[in-house]
Amino acid sequence: MVQVDGLHKSIRNGSRTVDILKGVDFSIPQGQFAAIMGASGSGKSTLLGLLAGxxxxxxxxxxxxxxxxxxxxxxxxxxxxxxxxxxVFQSYQLIPTLTALENVLLPYELNAGETQDGLARARELLTSVGLGDRLGHYPVQLSGGEQQRVALARAFILRPPIVLADEPTGNLDSTNGQHVLELLLNLNRKEGTTLVLVTHDAALAAYADRRITLRDGLIVSDETGRSATASVESK
Structure with missing residues (x-):
């Protein structure tokens, strides 16, 4: 589902060339939850931007x-x-002038989907993340955890085969972060998507089927993790 071959990324910084990625290769099969890990400056955010085009x-x-x-x-x-x-972004990226329902529906409308079908799908997703009674609320009326749940619903509205998540719990406290993570994993399992999550948090990455660790623009480890499904169901 995701194939990366010989990926290099360099930028000019004054008279110097800075190598951010130095030849990265990996593949992620359909349905796998892969966490891309690394400290600040390792190249993981650059890699996610390249995966997203x-x-x-x-x-x-x-x-x-x-x-x-x-x-x-x-x-x-x-x-x-x-x-x-x-x-799924760390900072939610909701449009403040749109309600929760309208934010979730937006990708559907941009892809010229049938509005009634999209409305039913958006309501279903918002209900599945516990926001069935908040459809008409604007982002400013929602807590951080609720905004991220809206963002989760929006990410799945078109049933994409791949979901990319950039530190999805980074702006949340531990309780809300755990709740959002469980919702993300449950949605991912239900929809059968391939999930690629970028994080520096080892506790978060522990839920992944696989952990790919970057350091200085190179993959330094690629290991199988415990089952995300089993981790959630055990709670």
Missing amino acids: LDTPSSGDVRLNGIAISYLPEDKLAQVRGKTIGF
Whole structure:
């Protein structure tokens, strides 16, 4: 589902060239939950941006669901992103002038889906994350944990085969963070998506099927973790 081959990323910093990724290779099969770990400066956020098609590598390639995305024209890349990827951001990225229901529905509308079908799907997802009674609330009326639950529902609205999550519990306290994590894993299991989560938190990564650790732009370990499904069901 995700294939990364010989990925390099360098940037110019004045007269110097800074190598952020130095040749990264891995593949993630359908349905796997993979955590990409590393300290600040390891290259994990850059890698996530390349997986999402939000940046272009200096060399190498990324394939999502069999499609090479790294050098596609922006219009075709936008189409692939819209149909293939759901995003969960650390900072929620909700539109403040839209209600919870409207925020979740937005990707559906942008992809010209049938509105009534989209409304039913959005309501179902918001109910599944415990916000069935908050459909008409605006982001400012929701707590941080509730906003992130809206973001989870939005990420799954189009049933994407891949969900990318960037420190999804980073702005939450431990209780809300655990709740959001469990909801994310349960949604992921129910929808059968491939989940790629970037984090520096070893406790969070422990829930993953697999942990890929970066250091100084290189993969230094790639190990199988415990089952995310079993971890959630044991609670």
